[in-house]
Amino acid sequence: MPVVKLRAPLTELTGGKRELQLDGATVRDVLQALENEHPAIAGWILDERTTIRQHINVFVNGERGREDTTLTPEDRIHVLPSISGG
Amino acid sequence: MTELLVGTKKGLFTLRGGDSSFEISARAFAGEPVEFAMRDRRSGRYFACVTSAFYGPKIFVTDDLAGEWQQAEGLALPEGEEKALIRLWTVVPGIEDDHLLAGGDPGVLFESRDGGMTWELNRPFWEQPTRPQWGPGAGGMCLHSIATWPDDPGKLAMGISAVGVWLSDDAGQTWRHGNKGLVPRYIPEDAREDTIDLCVHNMHRAPSQPERLFMQFHGGVYRSDDAGESWIDIGTDTGLPSDFGFPLVVDPGDADSAYVIPLVADLDRVTPDGRVRVCETRDAGASWTERGDGLPAEDAYLTILRQAFDRDGSGEGMGLYFGATSGDVFGSGDAGATWLTAATKLPPVHSVRVA
Numbered sequence: 001m002p003v004v005k006l007r008a009p010l011t012e013l014t015g016g017k018r019e020l021q022l023d024g025a026t027v028r029d030v031l032q033a034l035e036n037e038h039p040a041i042a043g044w045i046l047d048e049r050t051t052i053r054q055h056i057n058v059f060v061n062g063e064r065g066r067e068d069t070t071l072t073p074e075d076r077i078h079v080l081p082s083i084s085g086g
Numbered sequence: 087m088t089e090l091l092v093g094t095k096k097g098l099f100t101l102r103g104g105d106s107s108f109e110i111s112a113r114a115f116a117g118e119p120v121e122f123a124m125r126d127r128r129s130g131r132y133f134a135c136v137t138s139a140f141y142g143p144k145i146f147v148t149d150d151l152a153g154e155w156q157q158a159e160g161l162a163l164p165e166g167e168e169k170a171l172i173r174l175w176t177v178v179p180g181i182e183d184d185h186l187l188a189g190g191d192p193g194v195l196f197e198s199r200d201g202g203m204t205w206e207l208n209r210p211f212w213e214q215p216t217r218p219q220w221g222p223g224a225g226g227m228c229l230h231s232i233a234t235w236p237d238d239p240g241k242l243a244m245g246i247s248a249v250g251v252w253l254s255d256d257a258g259q260t261w262r263h264g265n266k267g268l269v270p271r272y273i274p275e276d277a278r279e280d281t282i283d284l285c286v287h288n289m290h291r292a293p294s295q296p297e298r299l300f301m302q303f304h305g306g307v308y309r310s311d312d313a314g315e316s317w318i319d320i321g322t323d324t325g326l327p328s329d330f331g332f333p334l335v336v337d338p339g340d341a342d343s344a345y346v347i348p349l350v351a352d353l354d355r356v357t358p359d360g361r362v363r364v365c366e367t368r369d370a371g372a373s374w375t376e377r378g379d380g381l382p383a384e385d386a387y388l389t390i391l392r393q394a395f396d397r398d399g400s401g402e403g404m405g406l407y408f409g410a411t412s413g414d415v416f417g418s419g420d421a422g423a424t425w426l427t428a429a430t431k432l433p434p435v436h437s438v439r440v441a
Contacts, residue, residue: 047170048162081140
């Protein structure tokens with residue numbers, strides 16, 4: 001299964017887990033699976049449109065990903081706040 | 087001892103003090119924008135509207151400022167919609183026990199029936215048929231003012247930038263406009279009639295005479311004597327240095343009183359003449375008196391935002407407190423007759439509320 005890697009403060013919403021194996025065919029699927037497993041994180045990465053929030057970056061194996069980026073079981077997904085501002 | 091909750095661009099600051107000085111007693115949400123914070127005096131519970139640039143808008147609650155904050159649930163728009171919740175602008179205690187109301191962007195009302203732990207969208211307002219035509223003000227489509235009616239939970243008035251005044255007589259099941267008399271000078275004269283592009287900046291009800299409300303408009307100060315159905319201009323030729331500004335306070339013990347903090351104009355949103363003044367009316371807006379003894383009197387070009395002004399008590403001993411985007415917070419313990427500086431060099435102040 002794909003692995004999602006998180007940093008603080010998101011890890012505070014997953015009981016301290018920094019890496020989670022989650023099933024899904026796309027980035028959206030995996031992030032929704034993350035919300036199902038850890039409901040406290042709902043609304044923090046995906047908004048109510050199931051769109052990745054504007055200032056969150058998702059990388060799949062080091063490449064910028066989107067909600068509809070397709071995944072394989074070996075993929076690694078990093079969720080990071082974007083570098084915003086000057 | 088007075089406790090002030092100061093929401094800033096970089097966290098929530100709690101100030102404690104009295105007649106001569108204040109000090110910072112706590113900081114929460116370090117680094118995060120806190121748009122608004124208040125304490126529900128019925129329960130003692132604190133609320134903070136936090137809009138992380140990364141993780142979106144949330145309301146956090148705590149019963150103990152020294153303890154943990156807990157995220158409230160249910161503050162989201164319906165799934166499958168084109169819009170997402172952008173920001174939360176206010177939390178207001180309702181009339182019934184455990185009932186609270188919260189306003190947000192894009193022009194949305196949430197209600198809680200359990201003291202603020204879980205919230206639900208007010209569907210009748212969300213489903214207003216004119217909503218597709220609504221437009222935001224410079225700060226977004228913010229529902230920032232919610233005026234309850236003492237002892238009657240059915241009557242509500244709301245102000246939205248820039249969708250005017252909304253009134254309900256059935257606890258939010260149906261809504262209607264309350265815009266008669268408002269003059270949007272920023273719209274060409276021939277386009278003003280029946281427009282709902284009305285930029286309310288702040289609105290408060292006088293609780294001792296609840297059919298009376300005061301409003302700071304986007305260019306204009308108004309009073310309503312019929313519960314918000316129609317509005318009377320009290321900002322023209324009444325002694326105000328300017329009728330532009332954001333926040334407004336009323337004296338709950340005197341329905342003829344209101345306080346505003348004028349700024350120059352919409353294109354120059356700073357205190358006029360480099361001088362900070364709070365203006366008071368005690369005759370329902372027939373005249374205004376400047377109350378600035380102790381406030382910066384020269385070279386002071388401050389901006390005071392819509393939620394950054396509050397009061398405590400009433401009458402001549404009423405406390406008045408406001409903060410500016412300069413990071414300064416000022417307070418008065420005598421209804422504005424004299425002022426002290428409660429804090430300086432805070433991050434830009436978004437909101438001030440007396441706990």
